[in-house]
Amino acid sequence: MPKTSFPRRTSLFAAILLAAPLALLGANTPVPPTGAPAGNAPADQALIDKAKVSTLPNAPTTDQVTAAKLVYGLLSDSRYAYRPRPLDDALSADMYERYLESLDGSKQFFTAQDVAKFDAYKLKLDDAIKAGRLDPAYAIFSTYRQRVEDRVAFARKLLKQDIFAFEGEDRFDYDREDAAWATDRAALDALWTQSVRNDWLRLKLAGKQPDEIRKTLDKRYATLARGISELKGEDVFQAFVNAYANAIDPHTDYFTPRSADNFNLSMSLSLEGIGAVLQRQDDVVAIREIVPGGPASNSGKVKPGDRVVAVGQGESGQMEDVIGWRIDDVVAKIRGAKGTKVRLDVVPAEAGLDSKPVRVTLVRDKVRLEDQAAKSKVITIPAGASGASEQRIGVIELPGFYQDFEGRRLNKGDYASATRDVAKLLEELRAKNVDGVVLDLRNNGGGSLNEAIELTGLFIDRGPVVQVRESGGRVSVEGDQDPGVKWEGPLAVLINRGSASASEIFAGAIQDYGRGLVIGETSFGKGTVQNLYDLDRWPSAEKARFGQVKFTIAQFFRVNGGSTQHKGVVPDIAFPASVDASEFGESTYENALPWTRIASVPHARYGDFASLVPKLDALHDTRIAQDKEFQWWTEDVAEFRKQNAEKSVSLNEDERRAERDRDEAKRKQRQAERRELGLALDPLGDDNLDDGLQANERDLREDVAREKAAEDRPDPLLRESAAILADAIRLLRNDQRLSAEVLPGADQPGRWAH
Structure with a gap:
């Protein structure tokens, strides 16, 4: 069990809503760079509105029931956890607040009326974890998904109205962490009106024209709704269990099997894959960077800006259309063991998305992330x-x-x-x-x-x-x-x-x-030390089913x-x-x-x-x-x-x-x-001025070049x-x-x- 020590990670839903959609083929999603890209977006608005809406289960899977019970057993046992907390009503109330924060930390979707209804679950989440029941998690999330759809529909409707005169003393309050929940829909409407106006003003100040602004923002809000609609049961489960884990201490986290793989790969600085960084742009996944010395680099057949539209395994496996897929699902298809082949249908960066793709066959290899x-x-x-x-x-x-x-x-x-x-x-x-x-x-x-x-x-x-004090008080040097x-x-x-x-x-x-x-x-x-514990160590399993827990086992001293x-x-x-x-x-x-x-x-x-x-x-x-x-x-x-x-x-x-x-x-x-x-001149020159754009709205190749230039500042x-x-x-x-x-x-x- 490797000992690690990390600051608390961004919550799942905050990452989905705020982070640049990047992924390294065979490795953990990297930290998003300053600014973010976009590139060649599909022109068809139907593609923009298209979303792979996930169907949330009405009950947890058998593996999730087992995983929840295993996490409870681990974190409540003083033989393992440095500071175990009893899973009681007090901790349930803490979990409840943390779960709401993971969904709507900026208080821009739920109303006070919604939260009042959720309060019925406030003292029941401890029992839900112990029994492996996810009813409260799914019920709250279902409302959250609906509220996101409502807010996005409202924002897109606003774009057609004449509300974009910017005079007077109006202000947009963007930091709502300590704000009260909006009293009702009308209060949320007022908040979102100011938010949309701020988005419009930023683009206007950057020199964009009204039609371009309207198109950019409409796409932005549709993308937000699509991202939430694509979340799966395992995402909700991870967020819910993490509400429990984070209530124990800030550095305790639960990882599903997939996210555990990503975490471990990020620590090893090596992977088995094709050696490329992917980024989602609207409904397609594009290549942002090529890792030097990897299969993609050595082939000379793919380059930054190219879009992957289909993936096939081996020499003759069926090509699967991956347009509209989540980026981690695309990565899972391309990632694979050293020596195996993967085929990609790639639309070149300079071509329209409806152009005929080029088929590229790559042999996966071990790649060092230099x-x-x-x-x-x-x-x-x-x-x-x-x-x-x-x-x-x-x-x-x-x-x-x-x-x-x-x-x-x-x-x-x-x-x-x-x-x-x-x-x-x-x-x-x-x-x-x-x-x-x-x-x-x-x-x-x-x-x-x-x-x-x-x-x-x-x-x-x-x-x-370093001195390490364990849960029982024993100090080792x-x-x-x-x-x-x-x-x-x-x-x-x-x-x-x-x-x-x-x-x-x-x-x-x-x-x-x-x-x-x-x-x-x-x-x-x-000043704390964490262990990464594989939950599959307890029940014998042929494949990863239950995930892993990073939990605090000791405190270190100088x-x-x-x-x-x-x-x-x-x-x-x-x-x-x-x-x-x-x-x-x-x-x-x-x-x-x-x-x-x-x-x-x-x-x-x-x-x-x-x-x-x-x-x-x-x-x-x-x-x-x-x-x-x-x-x-x-x-x-x-x-x-x-x-x-x-x-x-x-x-x-x-x-x-x-x-x-x-x-x-x-x-x-x-x-x-x-x-x-x-x-030495600043290589970015005036490029630091706010362009009003978000993660997937800039030209991908230009943004990569800008990021590289920033390294020489x-x-x-x-x-x-x-x-x-x-x-x-x-x-x-x-x-x-x-x-x-x-x-x-x-x-x-x-x-x-x-």
Whole structure:
């Protein structure tokens, strides 16, 4: 049972309604990029309105009854769960609120009258889980589906009315998380009228004409209804059981067999398939990206923008029309074992959807997801005015603590491992004679606990890394047992509020050992460990039937005895906070474990940066006062937080246009200043202006190119982190007394020797 540590995931229905419809063939659906695509949409409105309406069962399947009982048995047993809660009326009421939130968290579909009727189930959901009955879940969901259809019909009808004059002081309240339920249909009508008007205004400000706006929004709302109509019984079951799981703690989740496969594949960074990222556009699934080195790439027969309209298995299996299918159903047809064949009927990107498709046969293979693996580069810090020499700082970007659990269990030599990848990159950076290394863990949400421990071992010579307290109170100490280090030189760790869990274990250990500087923002604050338990382990089964549960089994503590729970890892050198702790992080979960501490354990202390940090802070403050990119980032963070606090937006066209003009002028001014100062230009230019479009409404190929360009945008935080590390190296090399105070013990591997 692999131990993992992740922040809470987006609820099922929130993901369906809000996320870009992407899927990797053979892997987990990736995190949607900023913005989202669309491309070649079918021109026939009948196709847009077409939906594969799923028929919800009147009773759960036998497997679902068993799965619900197994989840209850697991989460209510103190031998397994770290903090079990009795499944009683109090927990039932909590489940009830969470299930409603998973369906209608923004309170834009249900009325107070609907919720009053649902209240009859409020204290009965505990009995439903114990008995495996899904009647309440389906009854509530059935109403939800009808309300979505009603709201969409209302929105589409509004598009034919004359309500799009944008004067006066009207505002659209888009943040309704804490709002009361709408009293009745009339109240919802008023809310949706403002929402539709805001959608129209955004497109108008982006230069769209009325006919184009009307067509875009009509398609958008029809797509919303279709997405809900396609949900199946297993989706409702997963959401319902997750209302129970999330009530236990924020990081406990239930996965159906299919979603469990996706989760495991996302951890392994490898898959068996054709190596392509799919994206749904209206009623068709298109290829968004091709994974280099995979079968699709090697064939040269498919490209981004192509649409898959039919799939067949092997040399002669029947071709199945997949137009109108859910993206995960299409992925399931294309995914398959290494060495097997799959045939695709593909309509080229440049052709109309009614064009004759091209048949492509591909042999599935194992594909490594290199774009999600660790990467490195070198930043050069120029010589200073004081005569300081130029320094080369290596950077390793680690997006997650991934590990192919199955590959490791089978002792496969090429299994994916964050630690193994970082070790190779360190060797490469050493060969390039870098002066120091920055490990970038920004937005690294965690992953394998073992990887966090082993990665720490690349920088320390044996010793404890983390303390783990289990449900019975027993505390074990886990650490690095391998002698030697892969990098003994200067080290910094860059974190932000999105750095969570395994990232916090690593950053905390580096800080406790005095092995390196921690730079950035206070981290997420997740101090718990989860196990992924396969429910098919209990009843003997030939195939996956019951799914898996990721549940909290322990709490971890730093070697100094402190917990990262709620408080996170506090950096030595702090950057301005990009988000408030009340908006994002462990502290936002009302049922998260409280902060506590235990006894420390003996560990080496390679350095003490207390006397060095004030000097670094002073140099940092002086430098950023002259650093335009850093100043602009600080300004943008302040503006984002200001806008985020408002929770509403004006519907006055003149006011909104003035805001847009200011944003455009600001971007142009910054580009001009970059040219004047000789700075790298922002590759996105003015592309950051709001175009009013949603996930599947942009040209797919252009959006992919835009996403790639965004990777080359100036990163003042990373560059400043490298400069801070360069400052530390220079100060310690030039001041023997300071060096002896900060890094005592010249023979220790943490001496920053080089």
